[in-house]
Amino acid sequence: MSVSQQVFLRDxxxxxxxxxxxFAGRIGVKRRALDTWLLPEGSQEFRAMxxxxxxxxxxxxxxxxxxxxxxxxxxSGPLRDRIxxxxxxxxxxxxxxxxxxxxxxxxxxxxxxxxxxxxxxxxVLEGAVLGNLFFEASTRTRVSFGAAFCRLGGxxxxxxxxxxxxxxxxESIYDTSRVMSGYVDAMVIRHPDQGSVAEFARATNIPVVxxxxxxxxxxxxxxxxxxxxxxxxxxxxxxLDGAHIxxxxxxxxxxxxxxxxxxxxxxxxxxxxxxxxxGLEMPDYIIEKASTRGHVIEQTHSLEEGLRGADVIxxxxxxxxxxxxxxxxxxxxxxxxxxxIVDACCGPDVIVMHPLPRDSREGAHDLSxxxxxxxxxxxxxxxxxxxPVRMAIFAVLMGVESLVQHSxxxxxxxxxxxxxxxxxxxxxxx
Numbered sequence: 092m093s094v095s096q097q098v099f100l101r102d103x104x105x106x107x108x109x110x111x112x113x114f115a116g117r118i119g120v121k122r123r124a125l126d127t128w129l130l131p132e133g134s135q136e137f138r139a140m141x142x143x144x145x146x147x148x149x150x151x152x153x154x155x156x157x158x159x160x161x162x163x164x165x166x167s168g169p170l171r172d173r174i175x176x177x178x179x180x181x182x183x184x185x186x187x188x189x190x191x192x193x194x195x196x197x198x199x200x201x202x203x204x205x206x207x208x209x210x211x212x213x214x215v216l217e218g219a220v221l222g223n224l225f226f227e228a229s230t231r232t233r234v235s236f237g238a239a240f241c242r243l244g245g246x247x248x249x250x251x252x253x254x255x256x257x258x259x260x261x262e263s264i265y266d267t268s269r270v271m272s273g274y275v276d277a278m279v280i281r282h283p284d285q286g287s288v289a290e291f292a293r294a295t296n297i298p299v300v301x302x303x304x305x306x307x308x309x310x311x312x313x314x315x316x317x318x319x320x321x322x323x324x325x326x327x328x329x330x331l332d333g334a335h336i337x338x339x340x341x342x343x344x345x346x347x348x349x350x351x352x353x354x355x356x357x358x359x360x361x362x363x364x365x366x367x368x369x370g371l372e373m374p375d376y377i378i379e380k381a382s383t384r385g386h387v388i389e390q391t392h393s394l395e396e397g398l399r400g401a402d403v404i405x406x407x408x409x410x411x412x413x414x415x416x417x418x419x420x421x422x423x424x425x426x427x428x429x430x431x432i433v434d435a436c437c438g439p440d441v442i443v444m445h446p447l448p449r450d451s452r453e454g455a456h457d458l459s460x461x462x463x464x465x466x467x468x469x470x471x472x473x474x475x476x477x478x479p480v481r482m483a484i485f486a487v488l489m490g491v492e493s494l495v496q497h498s499x500x501x502x503x504x505x506x507x508x509x510x511x512x513x514x515x516x517x518x519x520x521x
Contacts (some may be wrong), residue, residue, distance in 0.1 A: 095139045095263035097129050103148050107388045118147060121201075121325040138301070141328045145240045148155035149255060167250060170195050180488045181292045181299040185310045185350045188494035190357040195481050197318050199492050206242050209506030211499040214244030217490040222275035223249045224267075224291075225302065226282045228435070231447055231474065232302055232312070236279045239481035243491075248275060250475055268294035277489065280304075298488040306344045313350030315480040319473045320355075320403055323442045332359040337397050339366040339428060340457075347446040348407055349377050364388045366397030368426055398436040404428060405444045406458045424466040429459035433467065443468045463512055471511055 094102075103115045108493045115125040127138040151157045168220040174187045174196075174221040188196075205211040221240040264287060271278060272295040279300045294300040303309040324331055327370035336355060338348050341367055343465050352373070355361060363381065365373045369392055382388050391397045398404060406428045433443060443462060447470060462468045486492040488489045 095132070096132070096145070099145070100125070100129055100140070100148070103152050106152055107141065111236050112198070116198060118144065118151075119194070119330055124325050125329070138328070141330070143330050143333065147330060147332060150273070155206070166324075169210065169487075169490065170199075171490060174487075176292065179292065179296060179299075179476075180490075182310055182484060182488065183289055183292055183299070183301045184308050185313050185354045188354065188357070193317065193354065193357065194359050196314065196487060197321065197480075199486060199495075200318055200476075200479040200483040201515070202492075202495055203482040203486075205484065205499065207475070207478040209502055209504075211271050212348075212502055213242070213495055213498045213500075215494045215498050216243040216245035216485065216489065219245040219276040219489065220274070221245055221247045222278045223247055223269065223302075224278055224280045225250065226280075226287075227303070229281055231477075232281065233279075235474070235477040236300070236302065236481055239478050240277075240485055242478065243482055243485060243495075245485075250506075260329055262295075263284055264290040265294040267291075271295075274417055277485065298485075300484060300488070303346055306346055306349075308350045309346045309446075310350050310436075311477075311484060312347045313354045314484070315477045316351050316405070316444065316446070316473065317354050318438065319444065319476045320442065322476065323469055323472070324402075327440050329440070331355075331397075333361065334358075334402040335362040335364070335400055336403045336405065337364045337366060337401035337405070338373070338405050339397065340426075341371045342367040342407070343371040345407040345446075348373070349404065351405065352377055352381050354387060356384045359436060360386070362387040363389070364397045366392070366403065368411070394428070394432060395436060398432060402443060403442045403444065404433065404437065405448075407446060408449055408457050413464075426456055427459055428460045428462075430456075430465060431463075433462065433489060436481070437467075439467070441467050443470070444473055445470045447474060466513075471514070475510065 104111065107114065107117070109117065111125055111129075112122055115122045125488070127136055129139040130137040137383050140355045150387075170192060174182070174192050176183045176187055206213055219240075219469040221237065223233050223237055233249065237249065240247055268291040275297070277298040277300070278291065278295070279305070280291050281302035282288055282291075288301040288304040301308060301310055303312075321331060324334070340391065341347075343350050352363065355363075362384060365378075365388065367373070367390075369450065372390060378388055390399075428443065434439065443458070443465075445458045447468075449455075451460050458470070483492070486495060
């Protein structure tokens with residue numbers, strides 16, 4: 092580079108007519124990473140800009156079409172209007188997002204981090220009530236949504252299962268949804284039948300969030316997964332554009348990977364390797380949607396082939412409740428992501444993820460526990476990220492995101508500096 096990286100970056104921002112915040116969002120990095128690249132080289136906090144970032148920004152400023160694309164003004168109007176589902180402030184599918192809108196949501200999630208980390212308190216949803224309607228067993232997702240709503244000052248009414256509910260007595264989805272809408276201000280719904288959450292949403296005008304509809308979608312999980320990938324890449328000085336993502340396991344019934352593949356396809360030049368046992372391949376309609384964006388998509392039944400050179404390994408559990416014993420026979424105990432195969436096929440910076448729960452029993456067809464103390468394992472940072480992302484979803488759908496910053500106050504208790512025993516290195520604690 093003939094000029095310093097500071098001059099190069101400032102010139103790029105000037106030509107694009109973007110602030111630091113917006114510029115960082117457009118190129119997919121954290122604002123704090125950009126700030127370190129803009130510092131004088133003699134500063135202790137200065138960091139060299141990764142070569143991949145320099146190439147990416149150079150490509151933008153030297154290509155008129157890309158220059159127009161990245162300098163265009165953001166869509167007008169509140170984010171909740173731009174991601175609306177059939178004109179309603181509801182989150183049913185990741186198809187509601189563009190790259191620009193998902194990154195705007197993540198900037199709001201960043202603002203939620205001090206609350207999620209127990210440093211600050213906000214009451215912007217005080218008086219609001221969330222109805223958690225889970226017609227399928229859940230612990231993590233249900234509690235995560237409830238905690239996110241409570242941390243913004245709201246309260247939660249939980250219901251799980253329907254053995255003794257009115258729906259077991261023959262009540263329609265429409266009736267249940269309309270009645271519940273009179274009791275609560277927002278609903279999160281998980282249901283075993285694909286498309287059922289959309290039926291709930293059609294019967295009401297209050298915010299509805301899809302907490303998982305059978306083998307269909309799980310949009311909030313995909314959003315927190317993408318947020319985690321971007322956060323981990325920022326820590327490592329990498330960009331998501333051009334990355335190699337390996338999706339591993341039950342890709343046929345795993346709704347998390349369905350949503351995640353569609354969301355990741357909003358980025359540029361990715362290589363996807365889809366690794367599954369025979370009979371549990373990713374549905375064709377999901378692959379076709381991603382392939383129209385120009386990504387490289389490969390399918391294999393070999394773990395060793397699929398993981399080689401991956402930047403991210405996203406493993407999924409066997410959705411035993413969704414398929415036959417004959418299909419399960421194809422899923423051998425050897426089909427397991429463990430430390431040996433990660434060491435053999437991937438580099439020291441690979442990110443290993445899983446939507447949880449995982450089967451930790453010996454011989455399980457799942458992510459091995461022998462990676463538990465490996466810093467490449469991001470599953471607990473991933474679950475932690477569910478709180479700020481779901482807080483951002485609620486704040487946007489309920490129109491209070493602009494109030495959060497001014498509502499913050501210090502917590503009155505003494506929170507831990509880091510939550511888990513292996514988290515200290517990620518929180519700057521020696």
